[in-house]
Amino acid sequence: MPHDIHIVTEAELRDIVTLDLALVDVIERAFAALSEGGVVMPPVLSMDLPQANGEVDVKTAFIPGVESFAIKVSPGFFDNPKIGLPSLNGLMILFSAKTGLVEAVFLDNGYLTDLRTAAAGAVAARQLAPAQVETAGVIGAGVQARLQIEAAHLVRPFSRVLVHARDAEKARACAADLGQRLGVEAEAVADPAALVAKSQLVVTTTPAREPVLMADWLHPGLHITAMGSDQEGKCEIEPAALSRADVYVCDRGSQCAERGELRAALAAGLWDRGTPPELGDVILGRATGRQSESDVTICDLTGTGVQDTAIAAHVRARFPGAGTVIRA
Amino acid sequence: MPHDIHIVTEAELRDIVTLDLALVDVIERAFAALSEGGVVMPPVLSMDLPQANGEVDVKTAFIPGVESFAIKVSPGFFDNPKIGLPSLNGLMILFSAKTGLVEAVFLDNGYLTDLRTAAAGAVAARQLAPAQVETAGVIGAGVQARLQIEAAHLVRPFSRVLVHARDAEKARACAADLGQRLGVEAEAVADPAALVAKSQLVVTTTPAREPVLMADWLHPGLHITAMGSDQEGKCEIEPAALSRADVYVCDRGSQCAERGELRAALAAGLWDRGTPPELGDVILGRATGRQSESDVTICDLTGTGVQDTAIAAHVRARFPGAGTVIRA
Structure with missing residues (x-):
């Protein structure tokens, strides 16, 4: 049964999502949820690819009460700079937490990871500095x-x-x-x-x-x-x-x-x-x-995967019309 | 650095990919590669979601000599039939085995999984029946x-x-x-x-x-x-x-x-x-x-993940222009 899936590029994401206190709050709530219990966060799936001087990590987490969950794939291919490409890339896929249907694909080349990682630093500073x-x-x-x-x-x-x-x-x-x-x-x-x-x-x-x-x-x-x-x-x-x-x-x-x-x-x-x-x-x-x-x-x-789910669900909730809609 | 990514829907895949002997051969070679060594295939990442009566599996494999590798996400949400949706869904993402860049997203709702699973049955029958x-x-x-x-x-x-x-x-x-x-x-x-x-x-x-x-x-x-x-x-x-x-x-x-x-x-x-x-x-x-x-x-x-990588790379190689091109 075809449904709408939003395909959102890095450029589109850079236009709409920035590092701000709203995002820091979202990431802080994600860490709180992780400690509260009920979160399902499997160990990172890691794949070392020595033949390609690369590695791939897959992270995910299901947060109770959050309407979607993300699966993030982060490839790191360390010979890329030799051919003018960044080492780190990747994407996030957002799924409905109720049906498992794909809701959005964020072709972010690691941009959302950069933001959620920085936001975790802000949470650490707010709590501990x-x-x-x-x-x-x-x-x-x-x-x-x-x-x-x-x-x-x-x-x-x-x-x-x-x-x-x-x-x-x-x-x-x-x-x-x-x-x-x-x-x-x-x-x-x-x-x-x-x-x-x-x-x-x-x-x-x-x-x-x-x-x-x-x-x-x-x-x-x-x-x-x-x-x-x-x-x-x-x-x-x-x-x-x-x-x-x-x-x-x-x-x-x-x-x-x-x-x-x-x-x-x-x-x-x-x-x-x-x-x-x-x-x-x-x-x-x-x-x-x-x-x-x-x-x-x-x-x-x-x-952590909770950060990925938190930022992806945040983007989806704040910008529900973002990207190109593909019916699949 | 933006690059072209092909977004291919289930309907588009059903039009171009069918169960045939060429696909059986592709899956047979994948199993051979798995036994030859050099394949990197991490254990399945499994996430049980009892709160949603669901589960999510992530499979992947890197096959030496194959130009791309797939990561497949298979959600199974077993209350879906109550609201008229299939239990099984999901997608495959194809990455360059050289750079880790995303090449294609197959929004197949499990169709390619169905095919590569059936093709494995044909391999088993050909080898053992x-x-x-x-x-x-x-x-x-x-x-x-x-x-x-x-x-x-x-x-x-x-x-x-x-x-x-x-x-x-x-x-x-x-x-x-x-x-x-x-x-x-x-x-x-x-x-x-x-x-x-x-x-x-x-x-x-x-x-x-x-x-x-x-x-x-x-x-x-x-x-x-x-x-x-x-x-x-x-x-x-x-x-x-x-x-x-x-x-x-x-x-x-x-x-x-x-x-x-x-x-x-x-x-x-x-x-x-x-x-x-x-x-x-x-x-x-x-x-x-x-x-x-x-x-x-x-x-x-x-x-197995080798079947996913094999079918996704096969589709990409045979139908390089398939789907909607998104520059991201």
Whole structure:
């Protein structure tokens, strides 16, 4: 029985969906739902394709009360830049949570993933960063470096941003972009330790496999969001830092133990506080977050299917007529 | 960087893709590739949605040498018939095996799955059934009952078909359809034991959770293809039959042990022949298939990602201009 399916392109999505507080609220509610129970979120389906220097991840989640659920496919093919294509692509498919019929296909090439990932950073900052943030720092200078800082600024309107990246030129370009976009003082910083020392909020956005932020750099009143480790083998934060922080929070405990910062800490025997709290537990008040301005907090984000379902359902609800309608 | 993506509907697919020997050959090569090695086929991602009386399966496979790979999403929402919708739906997405870019979205509502499932039945019959089949029988009277018999007829042009189903009226309708379509004698049969006794080739196509074909019914020169058990808990063939057959073959051993006929046989302690051969092993001559006309053979089909990739890549290669082109 043919029904209408909306096919929405990246360009169309960029026109209508942006990073704003409404989206941050949507993602915050998704994390709360994940901790409340009733969410069905299978482990990530991961396919390594060494012959193609690629990998494919499939994420999904069913959230009770949300009218649709998304299945997201994220291919990463790392030889693409050699032929002028981005490494990361993909799409999201939205299904009715009542009938399983396809409602929409978002041919977003990863744009909605970028947004929902940045929005999770804003949720982490809102829940865990000190109330007053004057300086925010970011390690990394790519798309997520920009989006994470923009997201953090929505909830902690700092007046200065510092950027460190291995490539100093990219760091300068990123700082210039952010300064202009947010209207704040912006500076590229050669020494990541100095960046952390001067910041109350730091986001790590690298694909690092060795720590880029050391445990000795932690200081009172620091919040860190580590969002780069989303695959086994990645590691941005020195493992000893997790137990040294007053509060360490996962987006999803089981995922962080497999592919987040927690993985390396567990492997090194440097995590001994049992099951860490999840971001949703903090949102719901079921776990203790920051208790004083001097606490050190770390949030480990690996990226979850609830974020995908939440953003896709949000786009569908706010822009029901978007895209090209195909009857199939 | 926007690129062309073909959106192809079920109606468009029905116009261009049918069950024929070319498709059977494509599916046979896919099974051979699976046994040759180099295929990357993760376990099925399964999501049970008891709140919606639904389930969702995601299957995929990367086949070396095939230019694209598919990811297939199959939702089954079993309250749909109450509101006039089919239970099974879904789509396939085809990605470039070189870049990971989306090439096509087949909004097939399960049509390509129906075809590749039937084609696997033809492969099983071609590899394992006796050379001479005069009578084919089918237990079940749904879409797959029709397609499996049509597929078997491509490789074993029998002159009579027998149909058994719990609902005698549906069995009669199915027999009438098949008789007309294939130009063979066709009869609905009330007693499944009699159906098996008279047939050289039997296909079971039911969602049964208790056996519908008993071990005592096996007779010299019988081939059985069991394709209904594709989820844990399903069972069509009495477990003792597997070891009593001369040859028992899986489409994929690990999947059959979890969700095929093999699962119940293992659970009952009735399988003691170690790792069973796979269909691809038989195709490649690495495992022994039927050795005499009097052998009893059973093939257990659970449905694999290589079939999805094979049919989707086949459609793309044969009909590169199909569907609506969306630039995204």
